[in-house]
Every structure is written in C-alpha cells, then in structure tokens.
Amino acid sequence: MSQLNNSLSIPANQSNPKKTVSFAVLFIIIAAAGLWYVKWFPYYNKAILAATTHSIGSSILGDKANLQGVSWSGAWAYAVIYFTAVWKAAILGILLGSLLQVLLPANWLLKVLGKTSFGSTAIAGLAAIPGMMCTCCAAPMAVGLRKKNVSVGASLAFWLGNPTINPATLIFMTFVLSWKFTLLRLIFGIILTFGVSFLANRFAPNVKSADIDKMIEKVEIEVSGSFITRWIKSIGSMILYIVPAYVLSILLMGAIKVWLFPHIGEDAANSLITVIGFAITGMLFVIPTAAEIPIIQTFMSFGLGGGPAAALLITLPSISLPSLIIVARSFPKRVLFFTAGSVVVLGILSGIVGMFIL
Template identity: 75%
Template sequence: MAHTTNHPVQQESMSGKKAAIFLVIFLIIAAAGLSYVKWWPYYQKTILAATTHSIGPSILGEHASSTPSWHAAWSYAIAYFNSVWKAAVLGILLGSLIQVLLPAHWLLKVLGKTSFGSTAIAGLAAVPGMMCTCCAAPMAVGLRKKNVSVGASLAFWLGNPTINPATLIFMTFVLSWKFTLIRLFFGLILTFGVSYLANRFAKDTKPLDMEQVISHSEENQPTGSFLTRWAKALGMMLLYIVPAYILSVLLLGFVSVWLFPNLSGAAAVGILAVIGFAITGMLFVIPTAAEIPIIQTLMSFGLGGGPAAALLVTLPAISLPSLLIVGRSFPKKVLLFVASSVVVLGILSGLAGMLIL
C-alpha cells in the first residue's frame, strides 16, 4: 500500500525535475542567443554612440525620389533583413522552444492571469530581450500557444522594443535626454497600461480557476518526442510568419517615400504632421533603434520636435508586419485596441515634443 501511495508522488517529483531542466535549457539558449545577437553588439554600439553621437545612417536613406518603385522596395527590404535576420532567426527559435520547453503549469501560474501582476512580470521579462517588434512577435505567439494571458503576452511583445534599455542609452547620446524621458514615459504606459487594459477586449475576462486551466492545458499538450514536437512548432511558425513578413516589408519599402515625405516650414512642425507621423510610425517596420538615425536625419532636414517625438514612440512599438505575425494569436479587437493606442500615445508624445523639444 505504501508503495502505491508514493508512486504518484515520485512521478510528480520526476515531472518537476524534468520541467526544471527544460526551463534551465531554455534560459541557457536564450542567454547565449541574446549575448551574440543583442548584448555584445549593443555594448559596442553604446561606445560608438557616446563617442560619435551617432549610431549610423538612416535606413531610409536620403529619399531623393518622391515616386514609389520596386527598386526602392527591394533596397529597403535588403537593408532591413541584413540588419535583423539574426534576431529574427533567434526570435523564431525561441518562439518555437517556448512551446516545447517551458512547462505549461509554471507559465500559467506566473503569466496566465489577467491581473496587473502577470502583465508587470511579462513586461519586466522583456527588458533584457531588446528585440524589435517583429523579432519579439514570434515569442508572443509562442506564449499565446501556451495560453499565457493576453495582457502578459502583449506586455512582453510591446516591452521588448519600447523600453529597450540599450535604445534609451543610444537615444540619450545621439538625440537628447528629453527624447529619452518622452520615450520612457510613453513606453511604460504602452507596455504596462495598454497591455493590462487589453485583457478587457479578450473573449473571457472573468476570473479563471487556474488549477482547472493548468490541468486542461497540460492534458492538451502535444504528444511525441521532443524533436517531433519542436519540429512541428517550428514548421508552423515558419509557414505562417515568413511569407507575410517578407511581403509586408517589401510593401512598406515600396510606399516609404509617401510615408516619410520631405516636409518644410510650418508643415514640418504642426499638429497634422504629428498625426501623420504617428500613423506612419505605427505601420512602418524598422530594426531595433533605427528610429534614432531616422529622427536625426529628418530633423536635420527641418522636421519639428513634435512629429519627431511621435515617431519616437510609434516607430518601434508595432508595425504592419508584426501585427500580421501575431494576427492569429490575439483577438482582432485586442490588436485594433493596441494599434489605436499606439497612434494615440504617439500623438500625445508629439504634443509633448512640441512643448519641450
């Protein structure tokens, strides 16, 4: 009898050890990948920003032509993917590994609630990631596959680009501390406030029985060997992410001359420019920290502080490609709320910029 009673306990202990091992493996892979793709390169870029007050030319170039062309689209896509491909590969890799390595019961206990606590933990977990919105999107997809709450998944996705500490440091050296404060203030609102409120737009906002949710989630986990489950998760991500990603980047490169017109005089400093660039920034796609040289270049051509501040918040936050990547993972009402919130916060940021920049 004693042996029969202890058997489930032994099984639970073995399961707990296995989950801990998988968690450690995931953290090692994530840390190694981020060290190679983000942390070490950003350390070098910090030195560059501090000594030269620049982190390189604008990815948009000089926009000599005012007519869209597929040559411009291709050129932008090449420049963009040359900049992000390593981070994009890492994002897809980690997004697939989240689904097969991270224990569902642990994730749901920490990030499965619609409370502000789950949102806050996910937002803080995003800080060391420092991914751009498109590279963080596959990880948000992976979290949603594990039934992590809408608010927590969004906070992780939005927090990666908007409260990126490296970008804030670059910004201080290249632009000014005023830009940094504006970005941090509105980035925190977006990461923690908008993400938390987005829970209300999900289908079920009532308190859940977490034990029941965890049990249901574990019962519905994919079966088979680790390699089989990982190959399936990775294959699904590649199938749904890569084609839409490439095509939308090409499309935005094609229309970029319309999205970033050469403004001068009153048109470059007014409220209409703030609104226009808030919408543009929400749609357009850039690599991590590319908003800094874009703003630096546009301001050298006469763009005012208000429109520049609008781009400061909206350019990195989300984009059309990243919205397409996460489109199957979040309710449409949630994504509409997030996109609208980014534009509104961009306009408010622009108004703040008109006053203090």
C-alpha cells in the same frame, strides 16, 4: 532513434520535476546565449560608438533622394537593408518562440502569466527588458506565449516591452538625440507596455481563476509527444506562417515609404497635423531595433520639428503592419485594433509634448 525520442519526451503531468527544471534551464541558456550574440555584445559596442561619435549610423530610409518615387527596386533595396540588419534577431525570435512552447512547462506559464491581473502583465513586461528585440523579432515569441495560453495582457506586455523600453535604445538615444527624447520614450513606453497591455485584457474573453485552474489540470493530464517531434511541428508551423507574410509586408513597406514619409514644408514642420500623420505612419512602418534614432536625427537635420519627431519616437518602434500580421492569428482582432489605436494616440500625445520641449 526511439530511445532518443523517449529520452527527450516531456511528460505533461510533470511527473519528473528534475526533467522539467532541466528543460526550463536549457531554454534560459539558449535564450541567454542567443541574446548575448545577437543583442547584448553588439549593443555594448554600439553604446561606445554612440557615446564617442553621437551617432549610431545612417538612417535606414536614406536621404531625401531615397524618399522620392515609388518603385519595386526601391522596395527590394529597402528589404535587403532591413533583413541584413535583422536576420540574426529574426531567426532567434522564431527559435525562441518555438522553443518556449516545448521547453517551458505550460502550468508554470499559466500560473505566472495566465491571469488577466496587472501582476501577470507587469512580470511579462519586465521579462521583455533583457530581450531588446524589434517588434517583428519579438512577435514570434508573443505568438508562442499565446499558444501556451498566456493572457492577452501578459503576451502584449512582452511583445511591446521588447522594443519600447529597450535599455540599449534608451542609452543610444541619450547620447545621440538628448535626455529629453529619452525621458519621453521611457514615460510613454512604460504607459504602453504596462498600461495599454493591461487594459487590452478587457477586449479579450474573460479568463477567471477557476478557468486557469481547469487549464492547468487539462495540461497535467494530457499526453505529450517527444521534444523533437513537438519542436519540429512548432517551428515548422511558425516558419510556414510567419516568413512569407513577413517578407511580403516588408517589401510593401519599402515600396510605399515615399508616401508614408512625404516631404514636409517649413510651415508644417512642427504642426499638429504633421504630428498626427507621422504618428499613423510610424505605427505602420517597420524598422530594425533603434533605427528610429538615426531616422529622427536625419529628419530633424532636414528641418523636421520636435513634435513629429517625438511622435515617431513612440510609434516607429512599438508595432508595425508586418508585426501585426505576424500576431494576427494569436490575438483577438479587437485587441489588435485597440493596441494600434493606442500606439497612435500615445504617439500624438508625445508629439504634442515634443512641440513644446524639443
């Protein structure tokens, strides 16, 4: 067993570059295999479904009857539906979030993503595109990046980019809703992923290039343990912290969904006050990947206007109360308040545009 631990240990001083590269390649292979199984292949089939039927399924919120009355049975029913949809991606998110802490060299991440420059933010945002995770499933990876001292802007861009500029969701949206929804989502998603994330660096402690160099030097001289030991510690701490808060917050969202999505009368179906209300609601509520599409489709069949629908288009997938709870220890509180506020503001702006073009 000691020989196994020694063979799997990763020297922090990077004295064995071949081993360093091999562990990085291993992470890429695991990530690609997991994403192919959980995301890429299923979404290929779903894209065909969207193109042929102009639907990707029913709304996770159900019909009007499911949005009446607060009960814990309703909370449990929503939690079951939600976790049935996301459990594979949630496991993959926790797995990748823990593995990137032990397989990817810290000095590599610091050099590329440790700076507060727009370049680091842009690279992280672009790296999020193949992930296509929902906000809660991407959150453990953002936590892992922050534990490796990746900058606030880069970590946020990766977290926000997964759900908001998800190419599969954009394809589904075009077939099911319309190209106007897709264009709105893409424009505001880019602003959120790259613009808001970059600006969020201003709400975090300033990290200069000299500080990055010192962190790299510290990493290079620190003695690390074996891969197995560090990975068990990493994934164990993630599970202990993330899973209980995640489950409880999902139950809470399921219980209060009737308050978050009240019945809207015909007069308020496309009003500014409804846009604002739904922007806030969408920021708080939690959904699986692409679930905003059937939700919007169903609500509009009830008579909801284009403005509130466009607000939900941005705010529903971007973040949620559960995902904010998951990353709460990894980002400064000011950064999270700024991010949540920015999501609401962009949702309102999208809703205002949607009032006129949708």
